Structures are given as structure tokens and as C-alpha cells.
Amino acid sequence: MAVDVKEYEGDMSNNRHNELTHVTQRLRRVLSKEVDVSVGHQQFLSDILLEAKELLNVSRVSVWLFDDAAKPSKLINYANTDWDGLITGPLPELAVQDYPNYFRAIINGETISANDAMTDARTSEFTDGYLIPQQICALLDAAIFQNGLAIGVVCCEGRFEPRNWLQWEVVATELIADCCSRRLLVHELWQMQQRLTEMAFQDVLTGLNNRRYVMDYAKSEMSRHQRADRPLSLLMIDLDRFKLINDKYGHDGGDEVLKQFAQCCNSLVRTEDCVCRLGGEEFIILLPETEVAQAMSVAQRLKEKAAALEVQYEGDIIHFTVSIGVASVNLNMPFSQSLKAADQAVYQAKAAGRNQIKLAL
CATH class of the missing domain: 3.30.70.270 (Reverse transcriptase/Diguanylate cyclase domain)
Known part of the structure; x- marks a missing residue:
């Protein structure tokens, strides 16, 4: 039986559209929830990351932020689906000089869809110290933007075997990064409000x-x-x-x-x-x-x-x-x-x- 190519391509397009619509609706629902942004990043980002982990069927999702968006020297891991509760110890870090290709891509705002993380030029730098010990074989990372600059990255990891990332999964990860950006902005505004409140009730000279x-x-x-x-x-x-x-x-x-x-x-x-x-x-x-x-x-x-x-x-x-x-x-x-x-x-x-x-x- 002959296959109608146009009909087949239309069905595939409709499937991608339906998947994206489903993802968008779920993320919008999560983002609409009121959260306490006065707590740590792990607390106010965890619901987004857990939703992403389930949607994309990956092993782990994490958020890494640059120490300085204008002149980054390292990425710091602030939230992770592997973590439970308040994080009290030092946060994991990645230095620019150790992973130049990866940092260049993220700073430029690229979305890294590494089907095979061990051979992709942007992620193979992690092979010995990160990928092999944790059996990570596929990475899908999207930059988090604020004011036109990449301030960090959402990292989605697949273990045990390479994976062909679908287009809707790439778009979904970028939407997840945007959700994180919005939460981070609310957190930043809260911090600014706290500082203004302190200034209003504090003597500048003495600190009293x-x-x-x-x-x-x-x-x-x-x-x-x-x-x-x-x-x-x-x-x-x-x-x-x-x-x-x-x-x-x-x-x-x-x-x-x-x-x-x-x-x-x-x-x-x-x-x-x-x-x-x-x-x-x-x-x-x-x-x-x-x-x-x-x-x-x-x-x-x-x-x-x-x-x-x-x-x-x-x-x-x-x-x-x-x-x-x-x-x-x-x-x-x-x-x-x-x-x-x-x-x-x-x-x-x-x-x-x-x-x-x-x-x-």
C-alpha cells in the first residue's frame, strides 16, 4: 500500500504541535503557582525542574547560574532534581577554563542538543570527570536569558545510552529555561524590595x-x-x-x-x-x-x-x-x-x- 508522504508529514507536524501544546499548558500551570521566592533557589525552582524531568523523561534536570553574567568565570549549580530540601553545603561549580567549548556555546545563547554527549564537541570536555562516572550519554541544555544576556543554563541529562532529541523536546527545554528566568526575576525583584525596605528603615552611616x-x-x-x-x-x-x-x-x-x-x-x-x-x-x-x-x-x-x-x-x-x-x-x-x-x-x-x-x- 502506497504511503501518502504529504499526509504522513502532516500527521507528524500535528503530533509535534500537540506535544508542544501539551507541554506549554503544563508549564504555564506550574508557573502560575504562587511560590515563596524568599527561600533558596532549590525551593522555588524545584517544581519547574521536576515537571521538566517528567515531561522529557530524563534522569536529571538542574539549573546552573553564572557568577557574573557580564564576565562569567564559572557556573554554579543552584537547583537539582537529585536534591531534597535545603542545601547547606558548598554548591558544585564548573570553571570556564576547564570547559571552554561548552561555556562558549552557553554564553552565546546556544541550545545544546547533544545526542551523544561523549562525541559532541560542546560536551565531550566533560567525558572523564563527569559523563563517564555518572553514565550520562545525552545532554539537552538551554540558556537562561535575562536582559538579552545568558545568565545560566537548564541542563537535562539522559543516562546509559545516546538519545535523538526531538524538536518538541528542544523547544520544551527552551520554554523551561524561560520559566526559570521568570522565577529568577521575581526572586531578584524580591531581593531588591528587601534592600529598599532596609534602606528605608536603616541609618546609612551607622547601620542602626x-x-x-x-x-x-x-x-x-x-x-x-x-x-x-x-x-x-x-x-x-x-x-x-x-x-x-x-x-x-x-x-x-x-x-x-x-x-x-x-x-x-x-x-x-x-x-x-x-x-x-x-x-x-x-x-x-x-x-x-x-x-x-x-x-x-x-x-x-x-x-x-x-x-x-x-x-x-x-x-x-x-x-x-x-x-x-x-x-x-x-x-x-x-x-x-x-x-x-x-x-x-x-x-x-x-x-x-x-x-x-x-x-x-
């Missing part, structure tokens, strides 16, 4: 929390302490005669004093305490679960430690003292009222000769 942060934090802590009927205390600290330090050593010298005093505060307080630079040479320490008598003890230790601090700057040693106001936070009033009371106590400490501690009345 800023006024905006402490006002929000105090509100939530007051609510918590009020429900539990627990004490909350506050220290307000002002560096004595700070203008004279700026006049003598310049603002760079003054900045060094502020940074070292911030470190002094952090070294003294507990993890749960909140240290903040209010502005200029003024600092606040919020002390949860702390009676005012205990807060006075903290203030005394801080005053002594500040007086003993020697700030080295351009061959000179800068000494300074601090005046501290201590207040018990009134949980039934706005935080600004307690802040004002502590501020008044600081003025009293200044009036008493500086290097003093005063309790707000």
Missing part, C-alpha cells in the same frame, strides 16, 4: 535602625507589652559636645565617632533590644521586658563604656562622653509622650554637667 523604624517598632511593642502587662523601658542618649568634635576633626571624624558609638551600643544590648539613631548625635535604645531600675543599670554600663572608648582618627584619639535620659514607657499614651519625657531627662543630664544619667519623672 532609624527613627521611622523605631516609631513603628515601638507601637507594636507597646501593644504586646500592654496585653502581657509587662514593662517596657527607653534610653535616650546624646553625645556631649559633639559640635566641638566636628569643628576640630571635621565631619569625617564626627562620623567615625558616631559609627564606633553605634558599635558600642550594639555590643552592650540584648538581641531583642532595639538600638536606633534618632538623628544627628541622638540615639534611642528600646528595652523590652525591662523594669526602669534595670534600664538605669544598662544606662550606667553604656555611660562608662562610652567614656572609656578611644576613637582613633588620623593619628589622634578622640574621647567623648554621653548624657542619658531613662524613661519607663507609658503603655497607655502615645510613644511620643515617653520619648518627650526621656528627652527632657537628657536636658536635665546636660544641665547637671553632662556625662550624667537622669530618670524621667
Whole structure:
């Protein structure tokens, strides 16, 4: 019986179309799921890789990212279908100089469909150290793009025998790489948002929390302490005669004093305490679960430690003292009222000769 070539080619085309449609639908469904991108790459990419492993019927799928997309020197393995859970050890790496042909292809954005990985010029470099020990015979690797640059690769591995990769499988792998690119972009945007949030609530010079942060934090802590009927205390600290330090050593010298005093505060307080630079040479320490008598003890230790601090700057040693106001936070009033009371106590400490501690009345 004669075979109609055109009919046969049409059937093959329809089959490829159906396969691609099926793959696209499955990948779109996976990609639409909400995932937590604040976790590691293995966690937020694993569902895509597992889907790829099943779709392509391969032994393993992994994601490798360049250390620097603009000037790559190595690929780092961030996600792998062989891994389970959070990865704590060092991640596997591949250096450019060891695999020049492979890296050249990926950097150029090529999709590598190596039917026989041991003879393909782009993958045969892996023979002794990677392919033979793990019995990998076929590789289908697609570059992951962002902003027009290859930032990494999705690697699909077939074990035990060479394999003729079908066209729909090549296209599917490229779609998988695009899915990974989208997830990685969401992760990058999340990281950027975190950095912006930190900048919004962080003092750039000292690295401490800023006024905006402490006002929000105090509100939530007051609510918590009020429900539990627990004490909350506050220290307000002002560096004595700070203008004279700026006049003598310049603002760079003054900045060094502020940074070292911030470190002094952090070294003294507990993890749960909140240290903040209010502005200029003024600092606040919020002390949860702390009676005012205990807060006075903290203030005394801080005053002594500040007086003993020697700030080295351009061959000179800068000494300074601090005046501290201590207040018990009134949980039934706005935080600004307690802040004002502590501020008044600081003025009293200044009036008493500086290097003093005063309790707000």
C-alpha cells in the first residue's frame, strides 16, 4: 500500500504541535503557582525542574547560574532534581577554563542538543570527570536569558545510552529555561524590595535602625507589652559636645565617632533590644521586658563604656562622653509622650554637667 508522504508529514507536524501544546499548558500551570521566592533557589525552582524531568523523561534536570553574567568565570549549580530540601553545603561549580567549548556555546545563547554527549564537541570536555562516572550519554541544555544576556543554563541529562532529541523536546527545554528566568526575576525583584525596605528603615552611616523604624517598632511593642502587662523601658542618649568634635576633626571624624558609638551600643544590648539613631548625635535604645531600675543599670554600663572608648582618627584619639535620659514607657499614651519625657531627662543630664544619667519623672 502506497504511503501518502504529504499526509504522513502532516500527521507528524500535528503530533509535534500537540506535544508542544501539551507541554506549554503544563508549564504555564506550574508557573502560575504562587511560590515563596524568599527561600533558596532549590525551593522555588524545584517544581519547574521536576515537571521538566517528567515531561522529557530524563534522569536529571538542574539549573546552573553564572557568577557574573557580564564576565562569567564559572557556573554554579543552584537547583537539582537529585536534591531534597535545603542545601547547606558548598554548591558544585564548573570553571570556564576547564570547559571552554561548552561555556562558549552557553554564553552565546546556544541550545545544546547533544545526542551523544561523549562525541559532541560542546560536551565531550566533560567525558572523564563527569559523563563517564555518572553514565550520562545525552545532554539537552538551554540558556537562561535575562536582559538579552545568558545568565545560566537548564541542563537535562539522559543516562546509559545516546538519545535523538526531538524538536518538541528542544523547544520544551527552551520554554523551561524561560520559566526559570521568570522565577529568577521575581526572586531578584524580591531581593531588591528587601534592600529598599532596609534602606528605608536603616541609618546609612551607622547601620542602626532609624527613627521611622523605631516609631513603628515601638507601637507594636507597646501593644504586646500592654496585653502581657509587662514593662517596657527607653534610653535616650546624646553625645556631649559633639559640635566641638566636628569643628576640630571635621565631619569625617564626627562620623567615625558616631559609627564606633553605634558599635558600642550594639555590643552592650540584648538581641531583642532595639538600638536606633534618632538623628544627628541622638540615639534611642528600646528595652523590652525591662523594669526602669534595670534600664538605669544598662544606662550606667553604656555611660562608662562610652567614656572609656578611644576613637582613633588620623593619628589622634578622640574621647567623648554621653548624657542619658531613662524613661519607663507609658503603655497607655502615645510613644511620643515617653520619648518627650526621656528627652527632657537628657536636658536635665546636660544641665547637671553632662556625662550624667537622669530618670524621667
